[in-house]
Amino acid sequence: MSGTILYLLKRGAHREPLRITTGELAEGLSISQQTASRRLLSLEKEGIIKRKDGGILLSKKAVSEARSLLRGLLASLDEERLVFEGKVVTGLGEGAYYFSKEGYMRQFKKKLGFSPFAGTLNLSIPPEDIDKRMLLREKKPIEISGFKSCGRSFGRISAYRAVAGGIPSAIVFPERSTHGLQVLEIVAPSSLRKKLGLQDGSSLQVELV
Secondary structure: OHHHHHHHEEEEEOOOEEEEOOHHHHHHHOHHHHHHHHHHHHHOOOOEEEOOOOOEOOOHHHHHHHHHHHHHHHHHOOOOOOOOEEEOOOOOOOHHHHHOHHHHHHHHHHHHHOOOOOOOOEOOHHHHHHHHHHHHOOOEEEOOOOOOEOOOEOOOOEEEEEEEEOOOEEEEEEEEOOOOOOEEEEEEOOOOOHOOOOOOOEEEEEOOO
């Protein structure tokens, strides 16, 4: 998409005729007035813009092509690698209790292909990675349903396939988590601390797959 079309879109020329001089267009695009005039003539010949009511209106063709490009860009962003790198921290020990429950283990085995080690690894990510965490949460998760056992309710869990230190795992977001935005909870078939020789303060990279 040319800078001229993008500029006209930002100015609302896809909704109604935009009254703008070649001088104003040139200033907005940081080009000469002559160049701005030539661009408008070229776009008009290509059917990208048309003159209407004393202004410039982007054609349906231009709007359709812009939407197609936007969909392609969004698809590319969705495919961007999501990688987190943080420091291992000690949690409250609740993961060992919850992930030992048969109601969770059975679903993890069926939906993710492994039975989780009874406990989560907590990874503290830097503040600048919180935006990536929010982006992750916009993706469709693997839902682990909540259930009741011995008169107690256990909440659902949203899981995302990942690789932690080369080991297949999952980033999980329990419905009833006590962790803040800077902590990611990770489950794996075995203890990541023992398998990777981790301790509090150790660095670990986790990639969404």
